[in-house]
Amino acid sequence: MRVTDLTTPALLVDAAALEANLADMAALLPGPRLRPHVKAHKTTALAARQAAHGHRGFTCATVREVEGMAAAGLGEDLLLANEVLDARRLGAVVATGARVTVAIDSQQTLRAAVDGGVREVLVDVNIGMPRCGVAPERAGALADDARAAGLVVRGVMGYEGHLQLLTDPGERARLTTGCTDLLRAAHADVGGEVVSGGGTGTHRMNTACTEIQAGSYALMDTAYSAAGLPFRQALTVLSTVVSTTAPAGGTPGWAVADAGLKAFGMDHGNPAVPGGNVWFCADEHLVFDAADAPRTGDRVRVVPAHVDPTVALHERMHVVDGDEVLDTWAVDLRGW
Amino acid sequence: MRVTDLTTPALLVDAAALEANLADMAALLPGPRLRPHVKAHKTTALAARQAAHGHRGFTCATVREVEGMAAAGLGEDLLLANEVLDARRLGAVVATGARVTVAIDSQQTLRAAVDGGVREVLVDVNIGMPRCGVAPERAGALADDARAAGLVVRGVMGYEGHLQLLTDPGERARLTTGCTDLLRAAHADVGGEVVSGGGTGTHRMNTACTEIQAGSYALMDTAYSAAGLPFRQALTVLSTVVSTTAPAGGTPGWAVADAGLKAFGMDHGNPAVPGGNVWFCADEHLVFDAADAPRTGDRVRVVPAHVDPTVALHERMHVVDGDEVLDTWAVDLRGW
Incomplete structure (x- = not known):
């Protein structure tokens, strides 16, 4: 055709540009160092290309994204990097054999994970952007509560979303370090192997995270282009x-x-x-x-x-x- | 539930507010005086409610909307108030027995109607907003060309879209008259029974049109609310x-x-x-x-x-x- x-x-996707983006990012953040965010493309066929480049864990923003990724056979390690108060559909995905981890930042979201049948969580920490996330100094206590409720706390996540599009890379790097210092401190209190965060705009300068949640890098847009990304x-x-x-x-x-x-x-x-x-x-x-x-x-x-x-x-x-x-x-x- | x-x-639709909006508009612009625009709700079930209030003709913005309305049994008189260069899918809808009229503003869109099997057109006239539409003084010649090509020219359409959200109703009325004067002049050259145009913001003040293409009135939004509409x-x-x-x-x-x-x-x-x-x-x-x-x-x-x-x-x-x-x-x- x-x-x-x-x-x-x-919608058109330039095959060569997509493959170059996937390859360049995989070279920089190989395998589990990148947890691609599917919200940026909402397409399991594209996620399968990311998996072919070595990334087996994915980040999702909605329950539907988790369900769809698992149904497409890409459910090896799915993180819902968002808060939900009804986790029953996530529990149903877990019951199919997929691995699902959900973010929590409150007693209510902790309880939703337990009630919904999701066994693994990350403590979502507010590291500077006014959105979701518990205050860093309260992350450890929430992790304790989660473990007491029978959950496995895999670690922490925090997203410096307000910095992604800053056009000055020096300022972006400096402010990212301030954010990730908060995340490191919270992680020291929480424990676990995972420190998840970052995005396309901070994928190089966010060195505190064990995995980067970038998504836009695959397809790109004029806003991210203006931020001077490769x-x-x-x-x-x-x-x-x-x-x-x-x-x-x-x-x-x-x-x-x-x-x-x-x-x-x-x-x-x-x-x-x-x-x-x-x-x-x-x-x-x-x-x-x-x-x-x-x-x-x-x-x-x-x-x-x-x-x-x-x-x-x-x-x-x-x-x-x-x-x-x-x-x-x-x-x-x-x-x- | x-x-x-x-x-x-x-998405929630307040049933009482919707019915009040449909009833109030039907009282003001009964039956064929309103050609509801389905682009504002994209929902055949809601269009069926508008039909129940007496409006049997509808305005569409896309080929898909025309196809869907006809498939839902609402194809008595569908106007695609937009230009297309490939009208074959519209011709297929005509072949099912639905009535489809398409806007034309150029030789290319005239030819597309002929080639696609759509027999009825309106001449789309630019009445002030820089978008589609032929210049008013050239509308008559385009109608002549269309008739020469075997098309039925039902009349004209023109949309004063740039005025819909003006918050001062007096200014909105004054400028609307300027636009509809252009449409009247074009209609005098084109002929036909239909003068189609207007929208939710100008539904009362646009008295030149035989039918008003309002859509937003059914569900409303904060922008139209700010324009002081009833x-x-x-x-x-x-x-x-x-x-x-x-x-x-x-x-x-x-x-x-x-x-x-x-x-x-x-x-x-x-x-x-x-x-x-x-x-x-x-x-x-x-x-x-x-x-x-x-x-x-x-x-x-x-x-x-x-x-x-x-x-x-x-x-x-x-x-x-x-x-x-x-x-x-x-x-x-x-x-x-």
């Missing part, structure tokens, strides 16, 4: 120019492509048209101008500003080599 | 507070609910927590504070900032009366 045969909008843009949204308006009376001309708010995660702003200027997005439209005067019928590969919520809007992604479609993967971990 | 039994995040907020996203952090050392406390960038369209900014302040959203998290100090396990009904892209992220919506779930509808018009 050719790219020109695809209905638009459609990964290639693998993901685009293929769209078709369905309308053009010529310049007239001092008004510049513009083109309209058939990919809009329902094809792009918009929290980081507009997507980018290489060689063009994006004016705005509507539900099913991207309005832009470009120096090469796009024509009705042209195909445009648009670069998302934020990979994770973009992927969540699509049913499938097409793996391509130039204009050839090599494979089509279901985005099969969507929903909750 | 009770709301407390639902997995979160989950419709009730029917849509919320049910979420669960999974983590809380108490105030400490001058830092205020906060709560984290399990609905984030993958549960809300973000192009109009953060969603709203009634009685609370939203700090930020992450992929699966909403961080907020509230005067009533939310506790872990609390359920929170969050109000989306933009209904259309929010709905597109969910597989289903639950129709509720307080804490009782009356019905569950598939959001079955997603994708392309």
